[in-house]
Amino acid sequence: MLRRVVAVVAVVVCAAGVVAYQATRPARAPATPRVFVPSPRFFLDFSPSFRTSIADAYYLNMVQYYGEHARGDGRFDSLPQMVDLVTRLSPHFARANIFGAFALIDAGRPDLSARVLRRAFSENPGDYRYPSYLGFFAYRYGKGKTKDVVAAHWYQKAASIPGSPSYLTRLAAVLMGKGGETQKAILMWGQVYSAGDKYARQKAVVGLERILPKEKQARMKAVAPLYGTMPKADFEALIAELFQGYGQ
Amino acid sequence: MKQLVAITINTFKETIRDRVLAVIVVFALLMIAGGLWLGSISLGEQGRMIKDFGLVAVTGFGLIVAVFVAANLVHKEVEKRTVYVLFSKPVSRAAFITGKFIGLCGTMAVVLAGMGLFLFALVWIVAGQASGMVLLAVLMIYVQLLAVVAVTIFFSTMGSAILAAVLGICVFVAGQLSHNVLALTRLGKNPITEALSWVVYVIIPNLSAVDVKAGAVGEQTLAWGQIGLWVAYLLAYIVVALALATVIFRRKEF
Numbered sequence: 001m002l003r004r005v006v007a008v009v010a011v012v013v014c015a016a017g018v019v020a021y022q023a024t025r026p027a028r029a030p031a032t033p034r035v036f037v038p039s040p041r042f043f044l045d046f047s048p049s050f051r052t053s054i055a056d057a058y059y060l061n062m063v064q065y066y067g068e069h070a071r072g073d074g075r076f077d078s079l080p081q082m083v084d085l086v087t088r089l090s091p092h093f094a095r096a097n098i099f100g101a102f103a104l105i106d107a108g109r110p111d112l113s114a115r116v117l118r119r120a121f122s123e124n125p126g127d128y129r130y131p132s133y134l135g136f137f138a139y140r141y142g143k144g145k146t147k148d149v150v151a152a153h154w155y156q157k158a159a160s161i162p163g164s165p166s167y168l169t170r171l172a173a174v175l176m177g178k179g180g181e182t183q184k185a186i187l188m189w190g191q192v193y194s195a196g197d198k199y200a201r202q203k204a205v206v207g208l209e210r211i212l213p214k215e216k217q218a219r220m221k222a223v224a225p226l227y228g229t230m231p232k233a234d235f236e237a238l239i240a241e242l243f244q245g246y247g248q
Numbered sequence: 249m250k251q252l253v254a255i256t257i258n259t260f261k262e263t264i265r266d267r268v269l270a271v272i273v274v275f276a277l278l279m280i281a282g283g284l285w286l287g288s289i290s291l292g293e294q295g296r297m298i299k300d301f302g303l304v305a306v307t308g309f310g311l312i313v314a315v316f317v318a319a320n321l322v323h324k325e326v327e328k329r330t331v332y333v334l335f336s337k338p339v340s341r342a343a344f345i346t347g348k349f350i351g352l353c354g355t356m357a358v359v360l361a362g363m364g365l366f367l368f369a370l371v372w373i374v375a376g377q378a379s380g381m382v383l384l385a386v387l388m389i390y391v392q393l394l395a396v397v398a399v400t401i402f403f404s405t406m407g408s409a410i411l412a413a414v415l416g417i418c419v420f421v422a423g424q425l426s427h428n429v430l431a432l433t434r435l436g437k438n439p440i441t442e443a444l445s446w447v448v449y450v451i452i453p454n455l456s457a458v459d460v461k462a463g464a465v466g467e468q469t470l471a472w473g474q475i476g477l478w479v480a481y482l483l484a485y486i487v488v489a490l491a492l493a494t495v496i497f498r499r500k501e502f
């Protein structure tokens with residue numbers, strides 16, 4: 001009987017020891033557990049058949065890392081390497097590319113963010129989201145006088161991809177006008193007008209009114225390049241709207 | 249032919265009844281279902297996570313089954329001395345090896361079909377659409393593992409079961425790095441190392457020529473011609489491995 005009790009006590013003590021050991025571990029976990037992030041080359045060379053699985057594992061790691069530090073100290077020291085690793089191992093992983101790009105903005109690295117998006121766009125030329133985000137980032141974080149035009153170019157690229165939303169052309173036209181590229185802006189508003197619905201046509205007329213000269217002859221000269229770039233009926237309808245108050 | 253069919257059916261029945269196999273399969277299904285949890289922390293990428301980690305689980309557990317069962321196939325018969333009874337009848341060594349291999353192929357087919365269909369159903373439920381690529385990927389994993397089975401049977405005719413299992417796993421790993429071995433042939437100017445690397449490159453089965461897992465998660469478009477060629481290559485490899493196993497097994501006296 002005593003032997004049995006001793007055995008049971010010994011087992012219970014051991015079980016308690018096991019639980020206690022594990023329960024005290026989280027407090028001892030390092031504050032920044034991801035100091036070392038391997039290079040994408042390493043995985044591409046040594047586990048080509050499992051590269052997407054490794055990318056997924058690191059993607060989960062990256063999301064967790066971002067969440068921890070966004071709520072905590074706001075430092076994202078390992079994030080650029082993590083984003084680079086995941087997006088190079090799995091270049092068609094759209095969410096990783098986009099999440100990574102936005103996370104890098106939070107990490108104060110818009111340059112790396114743009115690099116990730118540019119690479120993603122070269123790997124996925126049929127996805128309009130990459131150039132449209134590049135346009136947004138160029139507009140929001142770009143510097144100098146040309147930032148509007150750079151953003152407009154990206155939006156223009158995005159708009160040219162089949163399946164892209166129609167507002168992208170309007171955005172590109174607005175930014176072209178803002179950036180001083182009046183001729184290009186006029187042509188783009190012409191595209192918006194001929195390809196859009198009633199709402200888009202109204203937007204195009206308002207957009208053109210903003211950048212076209214008020215004087216009749218100068219206005220006629222400015223809209224002349226539109227002739228031939230859009231269907232004749234649309235061109236005539238647009239001209240009629242733009243010259244409404246000008247008389248014969 | 250009759251003997252071959254009898255050995256095949258017997259091997260299939262023997263291996264499929266193994267309780268360890270059932271435990272491994274249940275564990276594999278749990279691991280595949282574990283992808284659900286990973287999916288829940290992936291910011292809306294549940295489908296991709298389940299596919300990717302599920303296929304890794306299918307590969308891993310399929311490899312365990314393939315290697316450990318294949319390593320024991322021939323040894324069990326020798327240890328239990330049933331091989332003496334078998335070869336006292338008009339059974340050729342080739343029929344013995346081939347029957348064992350085909351029987352295990354059947355067991356592997358059942359195991360992988362179970363895991364594959366479970367993964368397919370899980371992806372369908374979670375992602376909301378059926379993914380035929382998952383089934384294709386499982387089929388390709390099956391063909392890969394058959395090559396590993398053939399090589400493991402070959403090793404088991406030469407040494408102990410444990411050694412055969414370890415070497416089988418090594419061949420699987422080496423097969424994933426086949427292109428690296430090829431790269432070695434181009435390093436340096438030493439013709440001996442170059443020739444040696446080339447021989448190793450040819451001997452090791454090329455298990456990474458087609459990446460169907462990446463295709464299943466939409467990372468890569470698959471070239472059907474390449475897949476067909478690769479499958480034909482692996483089948484040819486299996487034939488050679490089994491032929492060599494038979495040659496070695498013929499030399500053994502029972």
